[in-house]
Amino acid sequence: MSVTVRVPAKVNVQLAVGGARPDGFHDLANVFLAVGLYDDVTVTASDSLRLTCSGPDADQVPLDRTNLAARAAIALAARHGLGEPGVHIHIAKDIPVAGGMAGGSADAAGALLACDTLWGTETSREDLLAICAELGSDVPFSLVGGAALGRGRGELLTPLEVGGTFHWVFAVADGGLSTPAVYAEFDRLTEGVAVPEPEPSPALFEALRTGDPSALAAALANDLQPAALSLRPSLAETLRAGTEAGALAALVSGSGPTTAFLAKDAEAATAVAEALIASATCRTARVAVSPAPGATVL
Ligand SMILES: C[C@](O)(CO)[C@H](O)COP(=O)(O)OP(=O)(O)OC[C@H]1O[C@@H](n2ccc(N)nc2=O)[C@H](O)[C@@H]1O
Numbered sequence: 001m002s003v004t005v006r007v008p009a010k011v012n013v014q015l016a017v018g019g020a021r022p023d024g025f026h027d028l029a030n031v032f033l034a035v036g037l038y039d040d041v042t043v044t045a046s047d048s049l050r051l052t053c054s055g056p057d058a059d060q061v062p063l064d065r066t067n068l069a070a071r072a073a074i075a076l077a078a079r080h081g082l083g084e085p086g087v088h089i090h091i092a093k094d095i096p097v098a099g100g101m102a103g104g105s106a107d108a109a110g111a112l113l114a115c116d117t118l119w120g121t122e123t124s125r126e127d128l129l130a131i132c133a134e135l136g137s138d139v140p141f142s143l144v145g146g147a148a149l150g151r152g153r154g155e156l157l158t159p160l161e162v163g164g165t166f167h168w169v170f171a172v173a174d175g176g177l178s179t180p181a182v183y184a185e186f187d188r189l190t191e192g193v194a195v196p197e198p199e200p201s202p203a204l205f206e207a208l209r210t211g212d213p214s215a216l217a218a219a220l221a222n223d224l225q226p227a228a229l230s231l232r233p234s235l236a237e238t239l240r241a242g243t244e245a246g247a248l249a250a251l252v253s254g255s256g257p258t259t260a261f262l263a264k265d266a267e268a269a270t271a272v273a274e275a276l277i278a279s280a281t282c283r284t285a286r287v288a289v290s291p292a293p294g295a296t297v298l
Pocket residue numbers: 012015024025026027028030100102105135136137138139152153154179180183254255
């Protein structure tokens with residue numbers, strides 16, 4: 001028997017970053033929005049723990065125990081005293097790798113829900129979320145999807161209401177950016193500066209609630225953007241190309257290097273994607289809508 005779980009990518013519509021904490025993490029006001037680009041994670045009973053991956057970026061995905069999906073299966077088995085998990089995990093990967101869209105986190109949430117279903121372990125939602133938080137700051141959101149405010153290091157979630165469909169274009173860059181390196185660059189750029197407490201924006205909540213793309217465009221904010229641009233200055237050209245093509249707003253997605261463009265409707269999104277591809281300032285451009293559901297058993 002096999003179980004397949006579909007998991008979404010995310011874009012951060014607000015990423016307010018505080019100063020570095022003693023544990024090395026940063027306190028955040030992190031407003032996550034799930035977008036309709038998905039990985040499918042399929043688990044099948046096997047003699048031992050085994051991983052495979054398919055898709056255009058498959059060669060960039062580690063297939064050993066460092067893979068977040070493998071770590072999720074190991075963590076769930078440990079929680080139920082099951083020992084080493086005998087499971088084959090296959091990831092059909094469509095989310096850009098190391099792109100700031102939480103692809104690895106999505107696979108972790110997907111593997112967790114898929115193994116829980118395959119093994120009949122009936123883990124409570126609360127316990128699943130606790131395991132997600134141990135695996136990574138973005139993983140709880142991959143499980144819940146929709147839209148949510150993440151406090152703490154991003155793992156403490158409050159769901160948010162979304163009153164419409166938003167049309168996005170994602171420009172996929174060549175090569176990834178390391179999330180710890182981007183946070184370290186944020187620390188370097190803010191050295192000697194008093195970093196304010198991260199606060200969520202009421203205007204942003206209102207834009208999500210009403211589903212108004214112009215209001216959302218005006219409220220988008222990412223404190224990691226200067227750090228991502230500092231490490232990858234060429235992203236400024238991608239942001240400019242999408243803005244000139246008529247996007248309502250352009251920003252770096254999370255820690256980058258994927259850039260996100262909000263369009264007023266589906267037609268405008270297609271035009272922005274075509275212009276980005278023609279500009280040759282990115283590897284490819286993808287259209288997607290939000291919000292999208294969290295991890296779902298197919
Ligand atoms: C940039 C975002 O994707 C925005 O949602 C996240 O903040 C990153 O989440 P993630 O990839 O799940 O990150 P984790 O695996 O928890 O942490 C990786 C590294 O990122 C840095 N990190 C992450 C989250 C956070 N609130 N502060 C940090 O400083 C730390 O150096 C940490 O060692």
